[in-house]
Amino acid sequence: MFQLYLPIAEVSVNILILLGLGLVVGFLSGMFGVGGGFLMTPTLIFFGVPPAVAVSTQAPQILASSFSGMLAHFRRDNVDLTMGAILTLGGLVGSIIGVWLFALLRRVGQIDLVIGLTFAILLGAMGSLMMAESTRTILNTRRANPKREKLHKHYLLHRLPLKIRFRKSRLYISVALPLLIGLFVGVLVAIMGIGGGFILVPAMIFLLGMPTLLAIGTSLFHIVFVTANTTFLHAMENQTVDIPLALLLTIGGVIGAQLGAGVGARLKAVQLRGLLGxxxxxxAAKVIVDLVATPIDLYSIGRLGS
Structure with a gap:
C-alpha cells in the first residue's frame, strides 16, 4: 500500500520507512552538527538502494536538514560566519575533485568497494578517537582534583603563515588550516555521500580549538553549501540522483533537524562528543560486518560500472 518505485535506483521501498529515516537522520543532524550521511548512506544500501545512487541521492536530504539545523543554531548565535566561509571555500574545491574521482571509480567498477572501505576506516578511526577523549574527560571530572586539559594542542600546522583572527571563535590561526580541512571533507562528501560533520566537528574542536556548540553550528553552515554543490555535480556528471527518494528523505529531515537542535542545546559538550562517537x-561496526560477511548471491552478472 505504501510502496514506491524509485526510477533511478530501480527498487521499491516503503514510503513510511523513508520518512522515518529522514526524521531520525535530521534529528541527529540538528543535535550533533553532522549531515547524517554516514548513517543514511549505509542504511539506504541496506534497503537495496545501489551504493552509487545512495551516495548521490541523500545529499539533498543532508542539504535540507542541515539548512534547517543551521537556522536553529544561528538563532542561538552558534555560527562563526568567517570560519564557515573559509571552510566552505575549501569544501567547494574538494567536492569538485571528489565528484571527478567518483565518476572515475564508477567507470572502472570499483566505487562500491571504495565506498565500503572508506566508511569502515574513517568511521572506526573517528569514533574511537571521540570516545577515548570523552571517556578521559568524564573520568577526569570525577576526580577529587580534576586536571584542566585543553581540547586542542598546538601542532606544526599552527605555525603556518597567513594567520587571521576569528573573533567569534576567539582564535588566531592560519587561514590554511580551515581551508585544508574543508578541502579534505569536500572530497569525502562527494565520494561517500556524507555531510562530513562527523569529521568536520571533531577537527574543528580538536585541531582548530573551537567551542563545541560553535563548531556544530558552523559545521552545518559548511555542509549546506558543499552538499548543494555536490548534488548539482552528481546530477550533471553521474545522473545518479533519484528525485522521489530525495524528496521523501528531505521532508523527514527538515522536521527532525529542528527537534535535534533543541535537544543538543540542553546537553553538555562532553556528552555530545561521547554520544556522537x-x-x-x-x-562502522555494521559496515565492517557487511564487508566481510558472505553474500547471499555468490555470483552475479552485471555491466561494468553499472
Whole structure:
C-alpha cells in the first residue's frame, strides 16, 4: 500500500520507512552538527538502494536538514560566519575533485568497494578517537582534583603563515588550516555521500580549538553549501540522483533537524562528543560486518560500472 518505485535506483521501498529515516537522520543532524550521511548512506544500501545512487541521492536530504539545523543554531548565535566561509571555500574545491574521482571509480567498477572501505576506516578511526577523549574527560571530572586539559594542542600546522583572527571563535590561526580541512571533507562528501560533520566537528574542536556548540553550528553552515554543490555535480556528471527518494528523505529531515537542535542545546559538550562517537562506532561496526560477511548471491552478472 505504501510502496514506491524509485526510477533511478530501480527498487521499491516503503514510503513510511523513508520518512522515518529522514526524521531520525535530521534529528541527529540538528543535535550533533553532522549531515547524517554516514548513517543514511549505509542504511539506504541496506534497503537495496545501489551504493552509487545512495551516495548521490541523500545529499539533498543532508542539504535540507542541515539548512534547517543551521537556522536553529544561528538563532542561538552558534555560527562563526568567517570560519564557515573559509571552510566552505575549501569544501567547494574538494567536492569538485571528489565528484571527478567518483565518476572515475564508477567507470572502472570499483566505487562500491571504495565506498565500503572508506566508511569502515574513517568511521572506526573517528569514533574511537571521540570516545577515548570523552571517556578521559568524564573520568577526569570525577576526580577529587580534576586536571584542566585543553581540547586542542598546538601542532606544526599552527605555525603556518597567513594567520587571521576569528573573533567569534576567539582564535588566531592560519587561514590554511580551515581551508585544508574543508578541502579534505569536500572530497569525502562527494565520494561517500556524507555531510562530513562527523569529521568536520571533531577537527574543528580538536585541531582548530573551537567551542563545541560553535563548531556544530558552523559545521552545518559548511555542509549546506558543499552538499548543494555536490548534488548539482552528481546530477550533471553521474545522473545518479533519484528525485522521489530525495524528496521523501528531505521532508523527514527538515522536521527532525529542528527537534535535534533543541535537544543538543540542553546537553553538555562532553556528552555530545561521547554520544556522537558511540553512534559513529556503531555504524562502522555494521559496515565492517557487511564487508566481510558472505553474500547471499555468490555470483552475479552485471555491466561494468553499472
Amino acid at each position: 558511540l553512534m559513529v562506532l556503531a555504524v
